[in-house]
Amino acid sequence: MWRSSHVESDGYLTEGGRRRRGLxxxxxxxxxxxxxxxxxxxxxxxxxxxxxxxxxxxxxxxxxxxxxxxxxxxxxxxxxxxxxxxxxxxxxxxxxxxxxxxxxxxxxxxxxxxxxxxxxxxxxxxxxxxxxxxxxxxxxxxxxxxxxxxxxxxxxxxxxxxxxxxxxxxxxxxxxxxxxxxxxxxxxxxxxxxxxxxxxxxxxxxxxxxxxxxxxxxxxxxxxxxxxxxxxxxxxxxRKLRDADEQLRTTSTLCSVRDGPVNDSDGVIRNPAHPGDHYDDNQLCVWTISVPPGHGVLLEFDRFHLENDSHCRYDRLVVSAGISRPVGCSSVVLVEDQTAVHSPNYPQLYSNDCVLRWVVYAPRGHVVKLDFADFDLEESDRCLYDSLTVLGDVEGTEEIAVLCGRSVPPPVLSYNSVMVLRFTSDSSITHRGFSATLTFISRTDLHDPNTTDVKSRRDGMRDHQDDWTSYANPPIS
Structure with a gap:
């Protein structure tokens, strides 16, 4: 981090290199x-x-x-x-x-x-x-x-x-x-x-x-x-930072944008910058949305472009339910071919009570393939505790696979150009997590019987369909 030069025996703190670290x-x-x-x-x-x-x-x-x-x-x-x-x-x-x-x-x-x-x-x-x-x-x-x-x-x-x-x-x-x-x-x-x-x-x-x-x-x-x-x-x-944050929620002038009203049915939350511009550093924008009993809020993104960090340590959007309970760290990931994804802190243990979501869009005419290099999650019947869920749509209605345990799963293929990954952990046991690679496959190549390599991959995926089913719906013992 810092490079020290020689330290005299009767002194201390000799001059180091010309480096400043925000002291x-x-x-x-x-x-x-x-x-x-x-x-x-x-x-x-x-x-x-x-x-x-x-x-x-x-x-x-x-x-x-x-x-x-x-x-x-x-x-x-x-x-x-x-x-x-x-x-x-x-x-x-x-x-x-x-x-x-x-x-x-x-x-x-x-x-x-x-x-x-x-x-x-x-x-x-x-x-x-x-x-x-x-x-x-x-x-x-x-x-x-x-x-x-x-x-x-x-x-x-x-x-x-x-x-x-x-x-x-x-x-x-x-x-x-x-x-x-x-x-x-x-x-x-x-x-x-x-x-x-x-x-x-x-x-x-x-x-x-x-x-x-x-x-x-x-x-x-x-x-x-x-x-x-x-x-x-x-x-x-x-505690002091939380108290200051709560005060900013009511008095903050840090946010550089005001949004239009959210009425009974819909509304718009904008990026804290003018259209087409980057948002400023050190922004804190808080939106509070109340709904009647028996109703929920559907948050749909037209565009999403934040600093890319799988742990969401830097720029982030946090969605909370109630006053201070975070729903999770949610990011829309627009990736290029051969992009790696992994659980938080991998290969160190992931955290308890974690919710992390990736939304992957393939180019038009392509599907998404998920290949696992390593997999180590808490094992449980029906993956009730820690799990990685693979979905075929952002609404969460098309469930492709629910994965847990310590065996590396077979490759997973999306139904269309969208794949959603949702990683969750409960409040007890944690493991190493997972590491995987996302690739995009052309639908033309996928269905071309004359393409030997893609055909073998396609047949291999079809051969594993029963494996996916066992992961998604494990038998009841």
């Missing part, structure tokens, strides 16, 4: 009212110049954790800032993922810390962003060394919300001025991405050794870098 620097502009005297700077690298993607924001609000305690070990040392405008993302300003609640990142994992803090204890403050590589410390060792600084850590109330990182011999550390910066680590779940595992909080000295604290006088003892453990505070972060 936020808070600079005090005055000692008047708190928020009016604070600015957030995004895309900062060299504080002496205006960097290419540098952006300066006012702070609308700051949420400090209700249980924050300034006394060591500074439990719940975290806050969220609300900026007055959306951040413009670019090549040097990019977001980073939050860790998962059960993110397993083991001790000795090499992580990175960045900031404009002092170069050594009581040293100077740099003008250029610095970074340093720190290895995570085993939690038990972290707790022990903190007890050598303050014995009351042993029976700390409330429980500590920190983790430690840094070498026992010292020499590398964060320091005064780095507080609030990120500790980023490679994700324990794989996939090549990094997560913000910690927030720089405090430390005893800067870069001091701490392995033999007990034999030193208290004033000479050291500690690894101490960071707020973001995993432990995810419920608070998500």
């Amino acid at each position: 936020v620097r808070i600079a005090s502009m005055a000692r008047q009212e708190f928020l009016s005297g604070v600015r957030a700077v995004v895309g900062e690298f060299d504080q002496r110049v205006d960097d290419e993607e540098e952006q300066v924001f006012d702070i609308k609000s700051v949420s400090i954790h209700e249980k924050y305690r300034h006394a060591l070990p500074m439990s719940y040392d975290i806050a969220l800032m609300e900026l007055n405008q959306p951040i413009r993302l670019g090549a040097r300003v990019r977001p980073i993922c939050l860790p998962l609640p059960d993110e397993n990142i083991p001790p000795e994992t090499s992580c990175m810390v960045g900031g404009w803090g002092r170069l050594k204890e009581k040293g100077r403050l740099p003008a250029v962003l610095r970074e340093v590589q720190l290895d995570l410390v085993d939690p038990a060792k972290c707790k022990y060394v903190l007890q050598t600084i303050k014995s009351s850590f042993l029976n700390q109330r409330p429980a500590m919300t920190v983790l430690c990182a840094g070498p026992e011999r010292g020499g590398r550390d964060a320091c005064q001025g780095d507080s609030g910066g990120p500790l980023v680590c490679p994700s324990g779940s794989g996939g090549g991405h990094w997560v913000a595992l910690g927030v720089t909080s405090w430390g005893k000295g800067c870069g001091r050794s701490w392995g033999n604290n007990s034999s030193r006088p208290p004033s000479r003892r050291g500690s690894p870098g101490v960071f707020t453990d973001v995993r432990l505070l995810l419920p608070w972060i998500k």
Whole structure:
């Protein structure tokens, strides 16, 4: 993720490459009212110049954790800032993922810390962003060394919300001025991405050794870098974001379009942009549709073109039933030949309570063929739990196959130019999921008896028709 250059033995955070990752620097502009005297700077690298993607924001609000305690070990040392405008993302300003609640990142994992803090204890403050590589410390060792600084850590109330990182011999550390910066680590779940595992909080000295604290006088003892453990505070972060989202639902002005009225029978929801244009970044548009008891809502798409991501992590349309219950992540996929599809997180375990839908349109005069390379879903009678349903129409009335279990199914052929895939999982057991390929076959080739290859494929598919039936309607034991 970041490349560190040499780290001096008596310092820390030597200068790295000229790379910016959306770090936020808070600079005090005055000692008047708190928020009016604070600015957030995004895309900062060299504080002496205006960097290419540098952006300066006012702070609308700051949420400090209700249980924050300034006394060591500074439990719940975290806050969220609300900026007055959306951040413009670019090549040097990019977001980073939050860790998962059960993110397993083991001790000795090499992580990175960045900031404009002092170069050594009581040293100077740099003008250029610095970074340093720190290895995570085993939690038990972290707790022990903190007890050598303050014995009351042993029976700390409330429980500590920190983790430690840094070498026992010292020499590398964060320091005064780095507080609030990120500790980023490679994700324990794989996939090549990094997560913000910690927030720089405090430390005893800067870069001091701490392995033999007990034999030193208290004033000479050291500690690894101490960071707020973001995993432990995810419920608070998500609650604050959910509260802000609920407020935006009633007061949001982020959406750049207003839609026509939805009357008793029909209406139109438009893309949040002028016809033919792209929608803007950082849009939040919410439509609330109420129906009389005994009625439902049919949402039909004339056009659908969002950022292509099978997990719907970036641009997405979420359809919810009730106030906050998502129906699922729904995407219309217009694919080219030989396009791969797979379950969320594949080959990692898919999530519980997942609903994902692909709608595939073949070119005129073609049908869709679905070939499976891997298949591993929870097995159940009639596929009542986790399943992949293959449909022949968007209304869901033409069921081709319902698939589950751990055997790779035979190829599936659509009835016409439309194939709909609907993947669902329940709230208990999860498996690896599936991986498959979508191809388009010309109807002419499909029915041409002189086309040997297509004929053999067609006969092979017909031979598997009984297999499809057994998947779609498994026998009752």
